[in-house]
């Protein structure tokens with residue numbers, strides 16, 4: 208590592224709380240699907256800030272929108288009527304069956320809103336005792352107390368007890384287990400149709416349709432967490448649309464404002480009756496700067512048909528990776544995912560492969576030690592994806608040769 212990098216690393220260890228384990232990179236600039244580090248080295252970005260900069264880094268139209276809005280009005284608070292929120296709500300509601308939106312600042316907060324709405328709808332509209340939220344093993348819903356209780360992963364909860372009550376978990380893709388868990392205290396089932404942090408694991412289509420039918424039959428709400436999978440990434444605007452289900456509430460965030468902090472909850476008129484003025488609020492949520500930027504982001508996604516682009520590029524990339532798995536036997540266990548949300552599960556721990564990709568100029572994520580997780584900008588060039596496949600092949604061949 209360079210002296211510049213060492214100095215940055217040293218300052219960070221002195222100045223910041225230790226809550227992140229960082230990649231050995233200090234990024235200073237980006238454009239499209241390219242990033243540059245503090246030493247001027249160039250990378251192809253297959254991670255997009257964890258599915259955030261879907262339109263690429265320093266997108267000209269987004270930069271222009273941020274600059275213009277910042278010079279006009281950045282924030283007045285939710286005490287006032289704000290038109291950027293309305294423009295964004297219209298765009299988002301046009302993508303599916305939703306008719307009501309609530310804006311916030313992050314994925315975890317969007318999930319908090321989902322959980323609070325589900326509980327309050329049961330308590331105040333249906334006037335019953337249902338308050339439990341059932342989630343699936345392997346899920347990730349965030350790091351706040353409610354969303355982390357929903358996540359239920361002991362390694363993330365360690366040292367933070369007690370957690371709020373009313374959360375339980377069942378194995379994914381097991382409809383009998385869910386059927387046995389649902390009772391008259393169940394308010395909602397909450398799931399990701401493609402588990403993201405869990406290692407890019409799409410749920411079975413038949414299971415998802417079964418979950419929806421069970422929820423309808425038992426009067427339980429279905430919440431889908433689209434924080435990572437939403438906004439064109441999986442080849443449809445929302446990932447649930449790949450499976451023909453209609454959730455009552457969804458959360459979204461990551462790429463909503465192409466890098467500005469922004470989250471949203473979308474729901475129906477019926478379920479939205481669970482909130483009245485004063486039920487839930489956030490100071491920053493849907494402020495003019497982020498809402499105008501999000502509206503521009505969604506406008507571009509729709510105008511440029513980025514869902515279709517993700518479907519086409521993703522299917523090609525998946526085929527290329529499966530062919531690579533066959534050409535270099537014994538290295539890749541499985542290629543999973545939908546659209547440009549793909550996981551390459553290796554047959555052995557992949558830290559060496561991941562670090563070598565970085566040193567050859569490709570940035571992706573390593574999930575659960577064995578899965579290379581790809582969440583590139585939806586605007587990435589086909590040539591960049593091809594270059595990644597070639598480089599990965601070289602690295603896996605060298606690893607196979609070492610034995």
Ligand SMILES: *Cc1c(COP(=O)(O)O)cnc(C)c1O
Pocket residue numbers: 312313314315316318347348349350399403404432433434435436460461
């Ligand atoms: C990232 C993520 C979250 C949490 O979002 P934050 O903005 O980090 O709070 C929640 N759910 C899913 C599926 C995610 O991928």
